[in-house]
Amino acid sequence: MKNIYYLSLVVLSLCCSLPALAQKGNAEIKGTVVDSVTQKPVEFANVALTKADNNTPIDGAVCDEKGGFTLRKVAEGNYNLLISFIGFDTRTVNVTVDDRKDINLGTIIISPTPRVLKEVTVEGQKALIEEKVDRTIYNAENDATAKGGDATDVLKRVPMLSVDMDGNVSLRGNQNIQVLINNKPSTIVASSIADALKQIPADQIKTVEVITSPSAKYDAEGSAGIINIVTKKNNLEGLTLNLDAGVGLRGSNLGLNGNYRRKKMGFSLGGWGRANYNVTGEFENEQTTYQMIDGVRTEVSNSIQSADTRNRGLFGNYTFGWDYDINEKNFITSSVRFGVRNNKRKQFDLFTGTYDIDDVLQRYSLSGVQNLDNSNTVDASLTFTHLYEKPQHELSFQGQFSRNNQTSDFINDVFESTVPTLDFKNVNDSYNQEATLQVDYQMPIGTNQMLELGGKDIMRKVYSDFSSFENQDGIYVPRTGMGVSLNNNLNYDQNVMAGYLSYTITTKQGYSFKAGSRYEYTTIDAYTRTEDNIKIPSYGVFVPSVNASKKLKNGNTIKASYNRRIQRPSIRFLNPNAQFQNNLNVTVGNPTLQPEYTNNYEIGYSTFVKGVSLSFTGFVRNTNDAIQSIRDVINKVAEDQDTIRTTYQNIGLENAYGGSVFANIMLGKLTLNGGGDVFYTVLDNNSPLPEYKAKNEGWVVSGRLFGSYNLDKGWAIQFFGFGRGRQVQLQGTQGSFRMYSVGFRKEFNEKRGSIGLAAENFLTPSMKINSETKSLLIDQRSVNTLNNLSFRVNFSYRIGKMGLDNSSRRRKRSINNDDLKDGGGDNMQMGGEGGTGGGQQPRGQGQAPSFGGARNQQPAQRPQTQPADAAQQQDSVKYEPTGTWDFTIDSPQGGSGTIVLKKENDTYTGTIKTNRMPQETVLTNVTVNGNQVSFSYPVNFGGNTSTVTVSYTISKDDIQGTMDIAQFRSFNLTGKRTQ
Numbered sequence: 008m009k010n011i012y013y014l015s016l017v018v019l020s021l022c023c024s025l026p027a028l029a030q031k032g033n034a035e036i037k038g039t040v041v042d043s044v045t046q047k048p049v050e051f052a053n054v055a056l057t058k059a060d061n062n063t064p065i066d067g068a069v070c071d072e073k074g075g076f077t078l079r080k081v082a083e084g085n086y087n088l089l090i091s092f093i094g095f096d097t098r099t100v101n102v103t104v105d106d107r108k109d110i111n112l113g114t115i116i117i118s119p120t121p122r123v124l125k126e127v128t129v130e131g132q133k134a135l136i137e138e139k140v141d142r143t144i145y146n147a148e149n150d151a152t153a154k155g156g157d158a159t160d161v162l163k164r165v166p167m168l169s170v171d172m173d174g175n176v177s178l179r180g181n182q183n184i185q186v187l188i189n190n191k192p193s194t195i196v197a198s199s200i201a202d203a204l205k206q207i208p209a210d211q212i213k214t215v216e217v218i219t220s221p222s223a224k225y226d227a228e229g230s231a232g233i234i235n236i237v238t239k240k241n242n243l244e245g246l247t248l249n250l251d252a253g254v255g256l257r258g259s260n261l262g263l264n265g266n267y268r269r270k271k272m273g274f275s276l277g278g279w280g281r282a283n284y285n286v287t288g289e290f291e292n293e294q295t296t297y298q299m300i301d302g303v304r305t306e307v308s309n310s311i312q313s314a315d316t317r318n319r320g321l322f323g324n325y326t327f328g329w330d331y332d333i334n335e336k337n338f339i340t341s342s343v344r345f346g347v348r349n350n351k352r353k354q355f356d357l358f359t360g361t362y363d364i365d366d367v368l369q370r371y372s373l374s375g376v377q378n379l380d381n382s383n384t385v386d387a388s389l390t391f392t393h394l395y396e397k398p399q400h401e402l403s404f405q406g407q408f409s410r411n412n413q414t415s416d417f418i419n420d421v422f423e424s425t426v427p428t429l430d431f432k433n434v435n436d437s438y439n440q441e442a443t444l445q446v447d448y449q450m451p452i453g454t455n456q457m458l459e460l461g462g463k464d465i466m467r468k469v470y471s472d473f474s475s476f477e478n479q480d481g482i483y484v485p486r487t488g489m490g491v492s493l494n495n496n497l498n499y500d501q502n503v504m505a506g507y508l509s510y511t512i513t514t515k516q517g518y519s520f521k522a523g524s525r526y527e528y529t530t531i532d533a534y535t536r537t538e539d540n541i542k543i544p545s546y547g548v549f550v551p552s553v554n555a556s557k558k559l560k561n562g563n564t565i566k567a568s569y570n571r572r573i574q575r576p577s578i579r580f581l582n583p584n585a586q587f588q589n590n591l592n593v594t595v596g597n598p599t600l601q602p603e604y605t606n607n608y609e610i611g612y613s614t615f616v617k618g619v620s621l622s623f624t625g626f627v628r629n630t631n632d633a634i635q636s637i638r639d640v641i642n643k644v645a646e647d648q649d650t651i652r653t654t655y656q657n658i659g660l661e662n663a664y665g666g667s668v669f670a671n672i673m674l675g676k677l678t679l680n681g682g683g684d685v686f687y688t689v690l691d692n693n694s695p696l697p698e699y700k701a702k703n704e705g706w707v708v709s710g711r712l713f714g715s716y717n718l719d720k721g722w723a724i725q726f727f728g729f730g731r732g733r734q735v736q737l738q739g740t741q742g743s744f745r746m747y748s749v750g751f752r753k754e755f756n757e758k759r760g761s762i763g764l765a766a767e768n769f770l771t772p773s774m775k776i777n778s779e780t781k782s783l784l785i786d787q788r789s790v791n792t793l794n795n796l797s798f799r800v801n802f803s804y805r806i807g808k809m810g811l812d813n814s815s816r817r818r819k820r821s822i823n824n825d826d827l828k829d830g831g832g833d834n835m836q837m838g839g840e841g842g843t844g845g846g847q848q849p850r851g852q853g854q855a856p857s858f859g860g861a862r863n864q865q866p867a868q869r870p871q872t873q874p875a876d877a878a879q880q881q882d883s884v885k886y887e888p889t890g891t892w893d894f895t896i897d898s899p900q901g902g903s904g905t906i907v908l909k910k911e912n913d914t915y916t917g918t919i920k921t922n923r924m925p926q927e928t929v930l931t932n933v934t935v936n937g938n939q940v941s942f943s944y945p946v947n948f949g950g951n952t953s954t955v956t957v958s959y960t961i962s963k964d965d966i967q968g969t970m971d972i973a974q975f976r977s978f979n980l981t982g983k984r985t986q
Contacts, residue, residue, distance in 0.1 A: 032082030034104045038112035040074045040090055044119055045902075048074025052092040052117070053674070059085040059101065069619075088112075095119055142219065143167060143669075147212040148239065157281060157322075158207035158236060163746065165215050166669050166682055168234070169709055169731050176200055178217065178231040179626065180663055180688055180707050180734070183574040183603070185229025188236050191388065191407060192226070192441070207324070208260055208279050210251050210803075213239045219626070220554055220568035220609055223507040223523025224447075224459060227550040227573045231605070231628070248806040251279070255765075255799025258283045275328040286318040287794045288773070290354075294591065294651060294787040296640045299698050304783055306364055307640070310591055314357040314376070320350035336394045346384040353377050359591065372424035382413040399451045407443040417586075430478035431486060435584065437471040459509040459523075469499040473584030495584055497598060500532040501575075517558035525550040527573070533598050535583065541598050548573050548604070563614040570607050576600040576634055580655045593641070594653045601657050605630040625666040626686075633659030635692045635737055637699055640784055651785060659737070662689040665707075676717040683710035690737045698783045701738045708732040721754035721761075739787075742777035746795070760804040767797040886961045888915070888935050894982030896970050902978070905985075906957075908933070908940070919944050919957075938962070 040052040052070040056078055057063060065086065068076045081104050091097040095117045102110060145165040163170045169177045178184050185192070186200055188207070218225070218233040225233060251262040262279030292312040297304050323346065330340040354376040361369050388407040395401060417433040447461035475493040476483035486493045509523030527548050533541040550573065556566035582596035611624040634655050641650045665686020672679040689704040709731040717723045730745035747770075752763035768774065773794045780787040889908045896902040904921035908930075915935050918927040933942040941958040957980065959968025964984040971978075 032080060032104070034081045034083070035077060035079050035109040036081055036088070036102060036104070036112065037075065037077040037110075038115050040070050040076070040092075040115050040117060042095075042119070043116045048072075049092050049095070049117060050074060052076075052090055052095075054078070055089040056081070056102075057087050057089065059087050062087070090115060090117055092117065143217045145215040145217075147209065147215055157209055158204035158212060161209045161212050161215060162204065162234070163729055164711065164713060164727055165217060166711070167217050167219070167667055167684055169684075176204070176234070178219070178234070179628070179665065179667075179684060180686055181231035181628065181630075181661075183229060183605075184231050185226065185233045186236070187233060189238055190235055191386075192409070192443075207236065207238075208251075208262060208281055210260070210262060210801075211238050211264075211277075211279065213237045219624075220570055220607070221552065221572075222521060222554065222570075223509045223525040223550065223552050224461065226463075226465075226505070227525055227527050227548060227571075228575060229572055232572075232607075249803070250806075251801070251803045253799050253801040255797055257285045257795075257797045258799065271332040273328075273330045275326070278323070278325040280321070280323045282322075283318065283320045288316045289792045290314060290316060290789060292591075292787070292789040294785065296651070297784050297786075298640075299783060309362045309364075309366070311360050311362070312358065312591060314354040316352070316354055318350070318352045320348070322349075323347045338392045339390070340392075341389045342387070344384070344386040346382075346386075348380070348382045348384075350380040351377065352380075370425045372421055372426075372428050374419055374421045374424075376420075377416075377418045379414070379416040379418075381415075382411055384411045385409065397451060399449065399457070401449055403447050405443070405445045405447075407445075408441070410438060410440045412438045415586075431476060432483065433473065433475045433585070435471060435473045435586070437469070437578070437582075439578065440468040442466045455513045457509075457511040459507075459511075461507055463503075463505045465501075465503040465505075467501040467503070469501070469578050469581070470497065471578065471582050471584060472496040473582075475585065493585055496536045497582055497584065498532075498534050499578075499581060499598065502530045504528050519554075519556045521552075521554045523552050525552075529575070529602075535598070543599055543601075546601070548602070563612065565610075565612050567610045568608075572605045572607060573602045574605065574634070575602045576655070580634055592651050592653070597655050600634060600655060601632060603630055603632045603634055603657065603659075620671040622669045622682075623666065624668075626663075628661075628663040630659070630661040632657040633661045635659035635690075635701075637692070637694070638738065638780070638782060638785055639699070651787070656692075658692045658694055660689075660691045660693060663687070678715045679713070681710070681712040683708065685709075688735050690735070692737060701782055703735055703737055703739070705733070705735040705740075707735055721758070723752045723754075725750050725752075736780075738782050738785075739778065739780040742775075744774060744776050746774075752801075756804075759806075761802070763801040765799050765801065768795045769798070772796045884938075886938050886963055888938075888940050888961055890984050891986045892966055892982045893985050894966065894980055896978040896980050906982070917942065940966075940968075 036056070040049045040054075041047065042049050048070070050070060050072045052074065053067070054070065054076045055067045056065040058065060066078050066081065068078055070076045083104055086102045086104065088100040088102050089097060090100070096119075098115065098117050100112065100115060102112070104110060143166050145161075147161045147164075159170055162168050162176055167179055169180070175182060176184060176186075182200075184200070186204075214237045216233075216235040216237065218235060221229075221233050246265075246267045248263070248265045251260070251264075253260045258281065260279065260281040262277070264275070264277035264279075266275045267273065290313065293310070295309045296307045298307050299305075324344070325346070326342060326344045328340075328342040330338070332338050357374045357376050358371065359374070360371040363369055386407070386409045388405065390403060390405045392401060392403045413436075415435045415437070418430075419432065420430050421428045443463065443465050445461065445463040447459070449457060449459040451457050473493075473495055475486040477486045505525060505527040507523060507525040509521065511519070511521040513519045527550065528545070529547070530545045531543040533543055535541070550571050552568070552570040554566070554568045556564060558564050576597075578596075580596050580600055581598045583598055584596070586594045606629045608627040609624060610626075611622065613620070613622045615621070635658055636653050637656055637658075638651055638653050641652050663686050665684065667682060667684040669682030670680070685706065685708045687704070687706050691702045692700065694700040709729070711727070711729040713725070713727050715723065715725040726747070726749045728745070728747040730743070732743045734741040734743075746768055748765060748767040749769075750763055750765035752761055754761045773792050773796070776791045776793075778787075778789045778791070889910050892906045892908070894904055894906060902921065904919060906917060906919050907927075908915060908917040910916075915933040917930040917933060919930060920927045928944045928946075930942040930944050934940070938961045939958070940961065941956070943956045946955055956971040957968065959966040959980055959982070966980070966982045966984075968980045969978065970980045
């Protein structure tokens with residue numbers, strides 16, 4: 008614990024996030040840390056300064072590449088200087104500071120730890136955030152603060168994403184996002200992404216991938232990019248049953264998941280339910296409507312609304328999965344998913360008052376409003392994969408069917424009114440149906456090139472039947488008037504045929520290029536009850552994409568990309584039937600909308616500075632024919648009041664210019680992740696009519712911070728915070744908001760079970776968000792209050808046990824083989840920087856882990872993650888892995904050692920000895936797949952045990968690979984067989 012104590016100081020110093028813990032002075036302490044064996048500087052050694060009498064923390068630093076450090080503005084006094092690094096004993100230096108004199112400690116020698124561990128338990132955990140060449144990966148399973156929540160809670164924590172209080176997700180300020188679940192589209196997100204995310208429990212999410220530069224293999228949809236939500240899967244053999252439950256102030260959850268696998272066949276069956284309740288709040292809305300008479304703006308009416316709100320919902324999800332390994336080259340996988348949703352939103356004591364120009368109340372009403380949103384979903388898929396003899400050469404076929412049936416009802420009961428006002432209700436039955444057929448083929452060319460091609464056909468059917476009724480003498484009869492469609496339907500059939508071609512090449516100089524093109528042709532057949540044929544012309548779109556990266560000599564990475572995207576309008580924009588929020592606001596879709604087109608340009612740089620991985624990204628986004636909202640006023644003569652009507656047209660221009668920065672710090676048991684996004688947005692609807700023309704621009708800033716600390720005896724603590732500044736909109740702004748949470752977890756019974764406590768926004772009982780809309784016809788100001796203070800208790804327990812099975816590795820390739828099968832980084836992992844996959848691995852292709860944010864290596868250097876079938880040399884010759892190997896590592900400090908590998912009863916064991924650890928250390932997790940070898944071994948880090956991971960490929964009597972020293976650095980490793 009002492010080591011963590013001063014490591015925390017280093018983090019605080021690097022982040023500059025906390026004020027000094029003691030009064031600052033004028034003195035300076037500096038020195039150079041040197042290895043006692045090699046007499047070379049120790050780069051990235053940790054330095055902490057504490058008070059000599061009571062160990063009060065003062066300051067901290069990390070040594071540079073030459074082992075040097077400097078502590079500035081130190082006050083007069085007596086101190087202890089603590090120095091440590093992986094594989095070395097911690098050294099304490101006593102320092103007395105005269106406030107008027109700087110101190111140069113010169114060379115400080117630290118010695119390698121002379122420690123032999125005969126038996127150890129090594130545990131590894133992915134960083135919470137991983138940066139890849141085309142995406143950012145958020146490892147949600149490592150975040151305890153979201154446990155017991157839903158996907159909305161998870162996405163709030165993901166860099167570049169912003170989630171507002173209604174659950175609407177935006178990527179760099181753009182809500183036109185394609186959301187995939189396990190690399191596949193689903194009908195549950197077709198009508199509303201916000202509602203769909205509430206159906207996915209946080210406990211079932213493994214990773215969230217934000218793909219800002221999709222390759223040609225991906226569908227062209229989603230102008231801002233792609234969010235891929237990867238749920239947890241089990242690829243082991245045996246039987247397990249897992250129970251997850253949680254109860255809280257505003258929600259509870261219950262999940263039961265079982266997995267069974269034996270030899271070639273596996274089954275999974277999972278179900279979970281989530282209930283939201285006691286989600287309360289209130290809103291106030293003031294709107295003034297105008298008319299343009301002879302070019303003069305004249306006020307028509309002023310209305311004020313207010314109400315208390317309450318939401319509750321019940322969600323369920325049930326999934327059955329089956330997979331079968333026909334033989335070593337052919338696999339089948341399938342799954343069926345059923346989902347249900349029952350959501351109810353209420354407005355109590357809804358007051359609506361209309362005032363004249365002298366603010367005198369003319370009329371008012373008091374009513375209750377209820378929105379019911381019920382749906383059920385089915386998603387079924389079947390995939391067949393064939394592998395050829397050559398690794399990474401494969402062919403796959405997939406079929407998928409999805410359907411979402413939805414009923415959305417709106418009921419307005421009037422309790423009191425100064426003018427005759429009737430109760431009314433709306434009923435909207437709809438469904439989204441989608442059938443998909445896809446074929447994908449990939450073929451390696453030589454050792455550093457890859458050709459990929461495929462075709463796809465998506466057949467979509469959307470239907471919406473809408474009716475509105477009013478209560479006349481206790482009988483509901485169809486409504487008329489209002490200037491909008493009140494009783495109609497929409498039939499919308501869309502067919503998208505697509506083909507793609509992609510080529511990847513990597514070079515020995517560290518360059519990686521991936522270029523591709525995709526062509527999609529769309530036909531649409533639409534009609535309503537009142538219009539037999541809505542003329543919507545067919546259209547084709549050519550979507551190019553280019554990704555390039557260069558690994559620099561210092562291990563840093565620079566990348567650049569360009570892609571074109573298309574955003575087809577969803578049912579929310581297309582539906583011509585009136586959708587009421589209340590009696591003063593109505594939304595009407597436009598079925599003649601065309602897609603919008605976006606050009607994305609991005610450049611990024613990743614580096615590792617003094618123990619901190621940093622990623623910088625700059626982007627430009629240009630959207631033409633953007634789907635923008637148009638607001639006007641409906642004058643309801645009978646009731647003598649006005650309703651704001653919102654509809655949509657392809658008239659917009661949207662440009663955004665900005666960047667983001669993200670930092671990842673992992674020191675021992677302490678992890679800190681933080682970053683921010685800032686961009687300047689320009690919005691213009693280009694309307695030729697002055698009363699509808701709108702333009703707005705401005706800066707949008709957001710930031711987040713995540714921290715976790717693993718305590719002893721199974722205890723852990725995590726915290727999270729997010730904030731977003733004012734959001735710029737076309738006709739106004741949405742106010743800023745922030746959120747934060749803290750979670751504790753205790754594991755027990757050999758980690759089979761865990762119990763946790765989480766608190767969210769516990770310092771303030773509620774949050775207010777101000778919004779404003781301005782145009783020549785409308786002035787609208789609203790305040791939404793959300794009572795979001797929440798506490799919850801989570802419980803999880805696992806029954807049964809799984810063991811590794813050779814077939815599980817083959818099966819892992821097949822279950823990732825879907826219509827967007829390359830769940831990884833879309834860059835071929837063949838020599839150079841191409842290996843930057845993330846999340847799900849392509850079949851027969853290993854995923855390179857990342858250290859320091861972007862330190863990705865050649866696949867031959869990362870064999871521990873490759874399936875056994877793919878772990879063969881290109882020449883198919885199997886070399887003997889046992890023996891004695893002398894190696895060197897490419898480090899500024901230098902490094903060498905000896906690996907001894909043995910085989911006893913089909914089990915590989917061994918030892919390692921280095922110039923820093925001259926005594927032999929026993930290897931753990933030794934894996935041999937063909938000519939690829941990987942293992943781990945422990946090192947002492949100031950009294951704590953960390954892990955070094957080695958992986959290499961054998962070529963006769965030579966080896967080449969990498970040595971990853973915990974989370975700090977990845978070095979190239981080369982060696983020769985000596986016996």
